[in-house]
Amino acid sequence: MEELIAKRYIKAMNASADKASLVNMASVFSVLADSFKNEKFVQIIDNPNVSSNDKSEILLEAVSSADSSQVNNLIKLLVENKRINIIPAIAQELNKDIARSTKTYAGVVYSDTKITIKTMKELSDGLGKRFDSKISLTYVKDDFDGIKVDVEDLGIEINFSKSRIDSLMIEHIVKAI
Known part of the structure; x- marks a missing residue:
C-alpha cells in the first residue's frame, strides 16, 4: 500500500x-x-x-x-x-x-565459493548487453551451492546449482544408456 x-x-x-x-x-x-x-x-x-x-x-x-x-x-x-x-x-x-530511466541497475551475486573480479565483470557485462542496461554486481558469500545472480529491480534471478547440474547429467547419461 x-x-x-x-x-x-x-x-x-x-x-x-x-x-x-x-x-x-x-x-x-x-x-x-x-x-x-x-x-x-x-x-x-x-x-x-x-x-x-x-x-x-x-x-x-x-x-x-x-x-x-x-x-x-x-x-x-x-x-x-x-x-x-x-x-x-x-x-x-x-x-x-x-x-529505470537511466537503465542503471545494481545486483548481487551469491555463492559459496569466491568469485573473481574478472568473472563478476564478465557477468555484469553479459547481463548488461542482454538487457540493454548498465548492471553493477556485488558479491555476497552465501551457502548456495553454485552461483545465483539477482538483479531485483529488473526482475532477474539466474542460478546455477551444482547439485542440479549433477542430477541433470546423471539423468542424461541414464537416458543415453
Missing part, C-alpha cells in the same frame, strides 16, 4: 523536477529512510504527543543541507497528510524510478 502512495508522490515529482533534482531528492530521501532504522527516531515520529509542527521541524532540519524547496514542500505535505512513515517507500521507489 505504501508503495502505491509513494508512486503517486514520485509521479508528481517527475512532472515538476529535472533529472538532477530527482537524483538529489533520491539521495536526501535515502538518508531520511536510513533514519527510520533508528528506533528512537521512529518512536518520536510515531508519538502522537509530538505535534506535527515539531515533526516537521525535525525532518526539515534533517534535510536542510539539501537546500531544496521541493524537498521541503514534500516533507511539509507528508507531515500535513500524516504520511511520514512512507518516506522509506518514497526513497526506494524513487531510486527504482531513477534506475
